[in-house]
Amino acid sequence: MGAEFNFGLIFDYFLKLLPFIKISLIIVGSSILVGLGVGLLVALPRMYKVPIFQRLSQVYVSFFRGTPILIQLFLIYYGVPEILKLLNVDVSRFDVLYFVILTYGLHSAAFISEGIRASVSAVDRGQIEAAYSVGMNGYEAFKRIIAPQAFAIWIPILGNLIIGTLKDTSLAFTLGVMELTGQSQTLGLLNRHFIESYLALALVYFILSVFLEKGFILLERRFIKYEKTSVEKSGNAFKIRNLFGKLNRDVIVVKEGTRL
Amino acid sequence: MKLDLSFIWTAFIQILPAIPNTLFITVVSVFIGFLIGTFSAIVRIYKVPFLSQIASGYVTVVRGTPMITHLLIIYYSLSMLLDSLAKNYHLPFNSASIPMMVFAIISFSITAGAYLSEVVRAGITSIERGQIEAAYSVGMTTTQALKRIIFPQAFAISLPNLSNTFIGMLHGSTLAFIVSVVDINAKAQIVASTNWKFFEAYIAAALIFWGITIVIEKMTSLLEKRFSVFSRGGVK
Numbered sequence: 106m107g108a109e110f111n112f113g114l115i116f117d118y119f120l121k122l123l124p125f126i127k128i129s130l131i132i133v134g135s136s137i138l139v140g141l142g143v144g145l146l147v148a149l150p151r152m153y154k155v156p157i158f159q160r161l162s163q164v165y166v167s168f169f170r171g172t173p174i175l176i177q178l179f180l181i182y183y184g185v186p187e188i189l190k191l192l193n194v195d196v197s198r199f200d201v202l203y204f205v206i207l208t209y210g211l212h213s214a215a216f217i218s219e220g221i222r223a224s225v226s227a228v229d230r231g232q233i234e235a236a237y238s239v240g241m242n243g244y245e246a247f248k249r250i251i252a253p254q255a256f257a258i259w260i261p262i263l264g265n266l267i268i269g270t271l272k273d274t275s276l277a278f279t280l281g282v283m284e285l286t287g288q289s290q291t292l293g294l295l296n297r298h299f300i301e302s303y304l305a306l307a308l309v310y311f312i313l314s315v316f317l318e319k320g321f322i323l324l325e326r327r328f329i330k331y332e333k334t335s336v337e338k339s340g341n342a343f344k345i346r347n348l349f350g351k352l353n354r355d356v357i358v359v360k361e362g363t364r365l
Numbered sequence: 366m367k368l369d370l371s372f373i374w375t376a377f378i379q380i381l382p383a384i385p386n387t388l389f390i391t392v393v394s395v396f397i398g399f400l401i402g403t404f405s406a407i408v409r410i411y412k413v414p415f416l417s418q419i420a421s422g423y424v425t426v427v428r429g430t431p432m433i434t435h436l437l438i439i440y441y442s443l444s445m446l447l448d449s450l451a452k453n454y455h456l457p458f459n460s461a462s463i464p465m466m467v468f469a470i471i472s473f474s475i476t477a478g479a480y481l482s483e484v485v486r487a488g489i490t491s492i493e494r495g496q497i498e499a500a501y502s503v504g505m506t507t508t509q510a511l512k513r514i515i516f517p518q519a520f521a522i523s524l525p526n527l528s529n530t531f532i533g534m535l536h537g538s539t540l541a542f543i544v545s546v547v548d549i550n551a552k553a554q555i556v557a558s559t560n561w562k563f564f565e566a567y568i569a570a571a572l573i574f575w576g577i578t579i580v581i582e583k584m585t586s587l588l589e590k591r592f593s594v595f596s597r598g599g600v601k
Contacts, residue, residue: 167575173536173537176553286431311426
């Protein structure tokens with residue numbers, strides 16, 4: 106099978122993988138941007154119960170959460186050019202990267218719309234009533250009272266989503282995008298040191314996830330100043346400490362799906 | 366080129382026989398993962414020295430890396446290990462004699478174990494401390510209290526999370542094509558490779574996955590009703 110295991114190579118490969126972090130991060134960043142736009146559009150009809158559109162966005166969310174991202178990648182890669190061909194638009198020469206970003210964007214939009222809905226509905230109903238009682242109108246109440254609180258609740262959900270998307274980008278190599286996973290496969294093929302190159306790959310992803318996770322914890326702290334109990338569990342709740350500090354956070358019991 | 370509706374149907378029929386493969390991998394790895402997860406969750410809750418640090422490290426590392434890296438690392442390192450063992454001790458088998466599905470199941474179990482560890486831990490810690498104290502006060506041992514009082518309640522509470530993890534693993538099982546297991550995804554590719562109608566084949570595969578996911582969600586909500594009778598409206 107492979108060549109003899111060589112520990113030092115892991116570090117070697119690790120350094121060689123570093124430049125490819127950029128592509129993975131580009132995919133994550135642009136698809137989250139696409140996801141935020143589409144996700145908001147999908148969330149609105151359901152929050153305001155717009156007939157027909159409400160149903161459509163339900164189907165949209167159900168589809169993108171109900172099928173594997175790998176299938177969606179192929180579906181969009183093969184499907185979008187064919188659909189656009191009917192409109193006489195030729196996209197078959199477009200870079201694969203655009204299709205990948207579109208897929209991850211549409212995929213994360215489904216999760217983002219659910220996240221937005223969950224965070225807005227997690228804000229206590231009394232808050233908006235209190236806002237009305239001091240004379241605010243609907244828009245003011247949303248902007249000054251609901252949105253800031255919902256945003257604080259939303260941050261950890263968004264954090265999980267971004268980390269999930271980062272891990273999902275490891276599938277982009279199936280369409281031939283040279284990101285981290287694709288590159289580590291190439292490195293492994295060079296002299297058949299597969300284990301070392303994949304360990305280096307895991308290490309890169311792990312470090313990225315840890316950084317993102319830490320970043321979001323800091324961000325979360327920044328935004329929940331107004332109220333300690335809404336996001337964090339109360340003091341007697343079980344907290345674990347491990348090698349990496351407070352990395353294993355409580356599973357958020359919002360139906361957001363597990364992202365592998 | 367027009368969308369070939371009839372081929373979607375043909376592909377759909379041809380992919381159907383691959384469903385058992387996908388379900389088998391998913392169910393077995395979630396089951397083993399649940400055992401690993403429960404063990405590591407309990408070890409962490411009771412802060413068993415040494416073991417709890419290992420469990421935390423395991424959960425952190427696995428949750429911080431993509432599932433595909435677990436599969437690749439397990440596949441290459443296990444087969445290398447087996448081959449060198451077979452060579453040194455002249456065993457009558459090598460990595461090629463082990464079905465590929467075994468590698469997929471081992472790796473997916475490890476992945477599921479880490480995610481389920483968090484689910485189980487969240488479930489158990491969401492049960493009030495008073496419950497276990499009450500169990501002790503009527504003379505139960507810790508094992509009895511966990512088995513009869515804590516687990517049933519924790520199970521009801523973590524059902525949505527369990528089902529999410531199950532669906533996640535179902536979707537993750539599409540990675541099995543990497544170790545050339547013919548699951549729904551791989552079958553779609555095979556079906557399409559005869560006439561290059563990839564779009565149609567993947568529509569069929571997507572519909573199958575969508576259907577299975579909806580069935581799981583419906584079953585979960587039925588189970589939820591059944592298992593949360595004890596809490597009068599507290600839990601969802």
